[in-house]
Amino acid sequence: MGSGKHRWKISIYRSNSTTSKLDTRSSKPPNEFICPISGSLMADPVIVSTGQTFERACVTACKNLGFTPTLNDGSVPDFSMVIPNLALKTSIFNWANVSLSSPPKPLELADALKLLESTPAAAEKLTAEGGGVESGELIRRVGESPGPNLFQHADSELSRRQTRFDSGESLSGSFTGTPLVLATRPSCYSSCSSSSEFELSESGTCEDDVYVARLRSTHVYEQEEGLVALRRTTRSSVESRVSLCTPRLLSSLRCLISSKYTDIQVNSVAVLVNLSLENVNKVRIVRAGFVPPLVDVLRGRSPEAQEHACGALFSLALDDGNKTAIGVLGALQPLFHMMMRSESERARHDAALSLYHLSLVQSNRLKLVKFGSVQLLLGMVKSGQMPGCALLILCNLGACNEGRAAMLDAGAVEFLIELLRKGEFDSESTQESCVAALCALSHGGGLRFRGLAKVAGAMDVLKDVVENNSRERAKEKARRVLEMLKAKEEEEEEVDWEKVLESGFQSRPITRPGGQSCSNSTDF
CATH class of the missing domain: 1.25.10.10 (Leucine-rich Repeat Variant)
Incomplete structure (x- = not known):
């Protein structure tokens, strides 16, 4: 039978995907586990902006050298943004465990560079960039001068973010990029691409009963364990965001949003943000009664939970069927307060986006006018906020x-x-x-x-x-x-x-x- 903890781990990564149907006794790994650049089993797979998955060290080496390979299918990857492929990583290590193979080790940057040297196009690039120096010298230079930071959203989002900013930080330039009216994702969900661009293996999805059992547990540590796993799954997989948005799971999640434990509250609201990204879920979430607890979070004391609550309300406000309900349920004034007073730039942005979309409805306009928002908004313009x-x-x-x-x-x-x-x-x-x-x-x-x-x-x-x-x-x-x-x-x-x-x-x-x-x- 095994311990409860062991059964939980097996259930979380249960999948009906192609990888689960493979003959696990074979020592040859599936093709999707192989890095297209290194040709070896990946230990730290990452997804790039164009949807392909590579070993992280290979992407880092290519970025630092300014080299973009052409893959066997003729496609050219875009390395501008990178996120960990946690679902595929889990599948790889499960395969290695079941097939009695040694778990893969992350590729070193120096080894990745040596592999690139064996590619004619990369070798030509190295020669041009290196000016004739030896490859060992190139490896040393690359190691000392790493390229732009890679965005590890799935990992960093599960840790505490800095919510305080220097008093001299400018707020007036917050919306200098994409026009406010065109934004469709909360700031707290900082994925490098739209959800439709993710093509992950189905090993990141599982039955909702596994999560529901954890969320309804009487032990706080089990609740938090379930929320963290659910947060990872719903962050990286479109299919899981749709399949897991069930009445049972929503009911369990709603209770945890009001938890007195900060970590549970933060993770539960973050899960709700992920679920709300899919259009088919937006009205379902509001009808499940999530707006009142989100309003309570905005009035609470946890800056990170407030940040996610602003993101969730913005995402839900994008659906025309939700705008009136969100206003009637008392979200307007707390959102306005967050836009003006929050120390978190993300919370201010998402609160502003929420109010913009909510104010497209006549009933919400009247409410905003009645509590004096016009004078406050003009004051924000005057102060450059x-x-x-x-x-x-x-x-x-x-x-x-x-x-x-x-x-x-x-x-x-x-x-x-x-x-x-x-x-x-x-x-x-x-x-x-x-x-x-x-x-x-x-x-x-x-x-x-x-x-x-x-x-x-x-x-x-x-x-x-x-x-x-x-x-x-x-x-x-x-x-x-x-x-x-x-x-x-x-x-x-x-x-x-x-x-x-x-x-x-x-x-x-x-x-x-x-x-x-x-x-x-x-x-x-």
Whole structure:
């Protein structure tokens, strides 16, 4: 029978994959266990950006020498990103154990370089780079000057991350890469490629009953052991993320998110982030009741758990079917607090992404406006704290009457025009967001907006955007506001805008046809 621990290990790596059907008595390893570069059994396999798997030392040697091999199938690998292939590594060592072969040892960098020398293309590269020096000297140089760091996500993600940053660290450049609206993965899930690019062996998947038994154990160490294994599996395998997202496992996982043990809470929320990456799981997770415990985590004291909770809510908010439910269940204010106050850059990013997607829904816009988010977002822009992100959320809020009115009351028109006039932006995308916010405020050609825009000198500033901005979308939005201002200027009789604004126009009653009275709003 064996001990319980032994049975657990056997169950975790049980697989119906090709490797499990092989004749384990054979001393010849399966082809997928062989490194395409070294031609030997891999001990530390890693996946590169293009999906192939190699021995880590071979990848390191190729990167350090600037050499990219052409494989037998004619493909050329991309070594820019690397992650450990834990599933394949487990299969290799299990095969070695069952077949009574010696476990493979990691290839040394010097040995990898010697292997590369035997390849004609690599030898030519070595000669060119080495300037005629002996190979031993090249090996020494490569060993002393390692190349760029390899990203070991699956390992590093299971350890504690630094959550404090130097006070002088700039936050304004957080979204200078991919535009916020296009992001589809939480920052805490920092995989080198999209989930569809992983082609791992099925040895990384297993039945959910094995995990459920561990998660429901009365022993804390067994719960943590199960969570760590589940986290590894769901991080690297698309199939496991789909097959393991069962009602039983979700129920067990939800209970652990509220655990008083920090490590269990952190790992359980991290598992949820991994499961939420697949579109088919997003609505299922919200309906399983995960939003309230995630909100509690945001209000808790564990920075790493909060970081993962922000990532989970962002991932879940990508599905339109979840947006309203997440807002109703009380996630908006805690997310806003995380965006403004968290010491973790990843938590701030994912909280901002969550709020951006959640504010695409009218009901959530109204909630954000009611608790005073407009003034806080404008304050973030003024202080240079994630201005691009804050402006994009303001653009969404400006899509409703209540949001526009709150922005006008807070002096957004004068502030945004002055911001464009100064031109002090961290990126062109932030400048475009500033123009987009003005465009949202101008929706419907509200009389109050036109008055504020004219007094602030919007015409000249927007003309400058049309003439000098390199982004066509920013130019188009600026033209739209200009056309609205010019069209209304031709239709209206001359008005003393300064006098209108000073006379308390905001609270001035307007009489509609039929004698009905109302207070001023953005549109008339």
